[in-house]
Amino acid sequence: QRDPVRRFRGRLGGAVTLWTSGAEPARAGLTVSSVLVALGEPAHVLGLVDPDSDLAQRVAETGTAAVQLLSWEHRDLADAFAGVAPAPGGPFRTGSWTQTPWGPVLEGATAWAGIRVRASDTEVGWSLLLDGEVEHVEVDPDDADRPLLSRRGRYLRP
8 A cells, every 4th residue: 555645646646847947968858747836027937856866966956947747648758757767878868959048849749948957855755846037938838638637646638
């Protein structure tokens, strides 16, 4: 029987995002579902990431990240960046990328934000809280109906 808190969290569900940082050859990425967007001037994107991940280290070095919303067709890529599927040569070989000032962005991402991380030293439970101030946003208004969602450890279509 799984921990009741894990079971509760799994039932919340949420959009699947990919956080990336750095530039080739020193780039890192991580699939993240624990994300919150706080509106305001400026707006913030908050994410809970593994403190031992390559992404956490790269963000600490660069102070920036690109946060991308993944679509249904990106579920294999999401698994590769989550470390639960094989990615020969590394997960960045699973897609085509455009380098931005905030990090690599997946070509075909329907929405993404470039953030400047203002705080990355708060541990929450087993996670590291990244608090990023939004500096740039791109949204494809014609492709809003295909987000990759996660609930109870499975990917769902909306």
